[in-house]
Amino acid sequence: AQSVAQPEDQVNVAEGNPLTVKCTYSVSGNPYLFWYVQYPNRGLQFLLKYITGDNLVKGSYGFEAEFNKSQTSFHLKKPSALVSDSALYFCAVRDIDNYGQNFVFGPGTRLSVLP
Amino acid sequence: ETGVTQTPRHLVMGMTNKKSLKCEQHLGHNAMYWYKQSAKKPLELMFVYSLEERVENNSVPSRFSPECPNSSHLFLHLHTLQPEDSALYLCASSQGGATGKLANTEAFFGQGTRLTVV
Numbered sequence: 001a002q003s004v005a006q007p008e009d010q011v012n013v014a015e016g017n018p019l020t021v022k023c024t025y026s027v028s029g030n031p032y033l034f035w036y037v038q039y040p041n042r043g044l045q046f047l048l049k050y051i052t053g054d055n056l057v058k059g060s061y062g063f064e065a066e067f068n069k070s071q072t073s074f075h076l077k078k079p080s081a082l083v084s085d086s087a088l089y090f091c092a093v094r095d096i097d098n099y100g101q102n103f104v105f106g107p108g109t110r111l112s113v114l115p
Numbered sequence: 116e117t118g119v120t121q122t123p124r125h126l127v128m129g130m131t132n133k134k135s136l137k138c139e140q141h142l143g144h145n146a147m148y149w150y151k152q153s154a155k156k157p158l159e160l161m162f163v164y165s166l167e168e169r170v171e172n173n174s175v176p177s178r179f180s181p182e183c184p185n186s187s188h189l190f191l192h193l194h195t196l197q198p199e200d201s202a203l204y205l206c207a208s209s210q211g212g213a214t215g216k217l218a219n220t221e222a223f224f225g226q227g228t229r230l231t232v233v
Binding site (some may be wrong): 034041042043044102103104107 | 209
């Protein structure tokens with residue numbers, strides 16, 4: 001069975017500093033990994049994904065994520081945080097064993113960027 | 116706008132009421148999902164439909180009844196709910212195939228319906 005862990009419930013960072021939101025996964029085959037962001041009372045918005053190829057994936061709003069197969073990690077990063085980045089972030093893996101239908105989400109990490 | 120529209124955005128219902136949540140996608144996807152998001156709980160997958168057939172039902176109580184009349188529409192019929200069912204209900208759609216093809220495509224989410232059961 002696939003699973004996703006986000007070890008930090010909350011991450012605080014000062015505006016202008018680099019940010020990292022951590023994600024580790026467990027999957028039987030090749031992982032398809034995703035990051036989503038959620039603002040209050042909204043649905044999830046897609047940020048980026050890793051399928052294959054370069055381990056460093058670039059996405060929306062200046063975010064990027066680094067895939068590390070040996071550590072089974074897919075950490076989300078941004079070189080310089082903005083106050084507007086404050087939101088709830090979800091890492092997800094797609095369960096390709098179950099006919100490729102299901103997305104398994106982590107519990108979420110709340111990011112607070114302080115001015 | 117993500118191409119997935121949910122109505123209503125907010126719903127307050129009594130425990131004896133019957134109501135329905137609606138989801139519509141304009142992306143040409145062939146899989147649709149219902150998720151439940153409660154405070155302090157991870158996203159819970161409730162139902163998955165692929166090509167209009169239900170392929171997943173994660174032990175959801177029978178007071179929740181999904182319906183997928185075609186690949187663009189998904190409903191969640193609610194009856195005799197409990198206060199603990201109060202949550203944000205999210206609909207999503209994606210491409211997905213029976214052989215796992217297109218599993219590398221992302222899901223697109225609607226804005227959600229904030230449900231309060233009183």
